[in-house]
Amino acid sequence: MAVARTLVLGTTGIRVNERLIGVLAVAVGAVLFYAVMLDHGQLINLLIGSGVTGNYLHELFHDGRHLGGAPCH
Amino acid sequence: MERPATEQAAWPGPGWLRIAVLAGLAGGLAAAAWNSLIGEAVLGQAIKLEDAATKHVHAVAMTEPFTRREQQGGMVLGELLLGCGLGLLIAGAALLAGPRFIGPARRGWLALIGVSAWSFLVLPAIAYPALPPGVESSLSIDTRQLSYVTLVCSGVLGATLARLAWLRLDGRLRAVVGAAAFLAPALLAVVLLPHEHVATPIDHGLLAHFRLVAVGSQAVFWGLTGIAGLWLIDHQVGAAVQAARARLARR
Numbered sequence: 001m002a003v004a005r006t007l008v009l010g011t012t013g014i015r016v017n018e019r020l021i022g023v024l025a026v027a028v029g030a031v032l033f034y035a036v037m038l039d040h041g042q043l044i045n046l047l048i049g050s051g052v053t054g055n056y057l058h059e060l061f062h063d064g065r066h067l068g069g070a071p072c073h
Numbered sequence: 074m075e076r077p078a079t080e081q082a083a084w085p086g087p088g089w090l091r092i093a094v095l096a097g098l099a100g101g102l103a104a105a106a107w108n109s110l111i112g113e114a115v116l117g118q119a120i121k122l123e124d125a126a127t128k129h130v131h132a133v134a135m136t137e138p139f140t141r142r143e144q145q146g147g148m149v150l151g152e153l154l155l156g157c158g159l160g161l162l163i164a165g166a167a168l169l170a171g172p173r174f175i176g177p178a179r180r181g182w183l184a185l186i187g188v189s190a191w192s193f194l195v196l197p198a199i200a201y202p203a204l205p206p207g208v209e210s211s212l213s214i215d216t217r218q219l220s221y222v223t224l225v226c227s228g229v230l231g232a233t234l235a236r237l238a239w240l241r242l243d244g245r246l247r248a249v250v251g252a253a254a255f256l257a258p259a260l261l262a263v264v265l266l267p268h269e270h271v272a273t274p275i276d277h278g279l280l281a282h283f284r285l286v287a288v289g290s291q292a293v294f295w296g297l298t299g300i301a302g303l304w305l306i307d308h309q310v311g312a313a314v315q316a317a318r319a320r321l322a323r324r
Contacts, residue, residue, distance in 0.1 A: 032158025
């Protein structure tokens with residue numbers, strides 16, 4: 001028998017598809033992974049504007065990137 | 074009628090988010106502890122060599138936005154955010170694939186962790202082993218990052234194809250086709266992606282030590298994430314299954 005793939009949130013009766021939650025989770029997870037392991041200033045430019053040139057996320061997560069095996073420089 | 078009710082209870086559903094994110098945070102915390110106790114010492118040696126080699130450049134203009142102490146704090150924050158992010162990716166994959174594809178929660182979790190460790194740890198360690206600060210690669214950073222992401226995707230693609238083959242084929246064929254499907258994308262990626270060489274003179278002992286510590290950090294991360302997830306599944310799903318059985322027994 002197929003397992004129910006929707007859930008009802010509280011008393012509001014809003015039905016949320018598991019696949020939609022899955023898509024959102026993958027999207028947020030990918031952004032976090034990108035920010036910590038791959039970003040070279042693009043995220044801050046995107047959020048704050050092109051006036052900011054600092055490579056802050058890269059520098060802040062520098063040690064973790066090297067020890068996590070991600071290409072850093 | 075016990076089976077469908079307990080089967081439904083055994084599928085965590087959106088509870089995968091809680092399980093995978095908490096497990097990822099536990100893995101991130103363990104990796105941060107490993108890095109603080111072991112990794113930072115090796116990284117510090119490499120940074121000293123880098124600073125000695127680029128002393129004149131630093132003397133001219135360069136100012137770092139963070140001190141070494143702040144970067145060490147950033148490492149802890151980064152590992153926690155990474156654990157959260159990878160947990161969300163795993164939970165999202167489980168929710169998108171569904172219970173028929175993933176299988177029972179415990180076995181499915183172990184498969185997801187295995188595929189993640191293969192894709193994020195083993196394949197990059199083979200094709201693009203970690204480089205310490207100050208050690209230049211023969212490839213540009215853009216090429217290395219694109220190759221790294223392609224390699225990770227090839228691992229995930231192979232596992233997906235292997236699972237599909239396993240579900241749709243029978244007998245010996247599914248084992249053979251499944252194994253081939255698992256390995257083919259990764260092998261193609263390793264062979265076809267640009268090869269990397271170390272372009273900076275470095276003490277090979279230090280390089281080997283750094284790479285060992287980096288693999289250790291990732292192994293600690295995936296190991297602890299796997300164990301924490303199993304514990305959470307046993308508590309969360311086990312309780313739901315027991316409750317479903319109790320409801321059936323009362324009828």
